């Protein structure tokens with residue numbers, strides 16, 4: 001039997017596109033300290049320019065996701081034209097209802113109708129922005145929840161959330177989608193109002209076909225089988241997007257594939273099996289990361305390369321051999337087929353693939369040797385450097 005070759009998987013690799021988060025280019029840190037780096041962006045335009053540099057060197061990141069209000073500008077058409085001029089699109093709009101004082105006890109799930117009104121209106125404003133930027137997806141992540149048992153009614157909050165989401169969903173344009181992210185903890189610690197994929201799935205299913213779930217790889221309890229969730233959401237037709245990152249402990253937001261490359265491989269294997277990389281796939285791939293101690297542009301370059309590398313390995317799985325081993329209940333044989341693909345070094349073939357497209361064979365090296373980081377540090381003086389949250 002013929003082994004799957006790199007030529008076989010090239011068309012699927014060709015389709016891979018990963019959105020970069022604008023906030024990854026701002027300074028970030030922990031609650032102890034945010035470290036500044038020379039050359040850090042001072043405006044949404046500079047964040048977009050940094051994202052465009054990642055795309056220029058990798059060919060993998062044709063869109064930049066925005067966070068509203070962190071990326072607010074006066075002229076959205078001009079921002080869109082600016083991004084297009086640099087070879088990238090404006091992508092997912094991430095709403096933010098977790099920074100204003102009114103949101104202390106929640107936003108879309110809040111017990112007070114006036115606070116819910118403010119949060120709904122913020123999302124409606126995001127939809128207007130999306131129309132101007134040409135963005136398809138409104139991504140909602142809620143900091144809503146409680147810290148103590150008894151603090152509020154779990155049931156009433158869930159009902160409030162459903163009603164708020166309905167009002168936002170009703171205003172989606174024909175080509176727009178709503179994507180609901182879940183997270184099992186933080187900033188609330190007793191309960192969050194969208195803690196898991198099941199809750200997100202229940203809420204988006206009640207809304208309709210333009211609503212999907214977002215899976216952030218850092219938002220699960222340690223030991224969770226994330227690829228199972230990927231399989232299930234694809235099976236149900238509700239996996240709308242990924243926020244890729246990696247974690248050792250909590251929502252660490254580290255470089256995707258850095259903590260557990262094998263987990264990334266297993267996730268991408270299920271993505272491919274479920275049609276997530278097909279031409280008409282509803283799955284939007286995105287990074288949601290912060291770079292606390294490493295430079296941000298090469299941090300993002302490394303991240304998209306990691307995703308591409310694990311995608312290539314997952315595509316290389318000899319599926320007929322795997323199916324035969326599974327049918328024969330050849331446990332070790334089936335596992336061996338998977339591990340053979342995981343241990344395949346695809347880096348030389350990917351370097352050739354890049355060169356064939358006029359891209360640098362080694363984007364990390366090309367960036368380091370370009371002097372771009374030093375140029376940014378020299379040019380971007382004065383003004384206020386942005387942090388990941390502003």
Ligand code: PSV
Nearest residue numbers: 094141181183216243251288
């Ligand atoms: C929350 O932890 C989250 O993952 C959401 O996606 C936010 O939008 C993002 O981080 C940035 O705060």
Ligand code: MN
Nearest residue numbers: 181216243288
């Ligand atoms: Mn996220």
Ligand code: MN
Nearest residue numbers: 216218251288
């Ligand atoms: Mn997160």
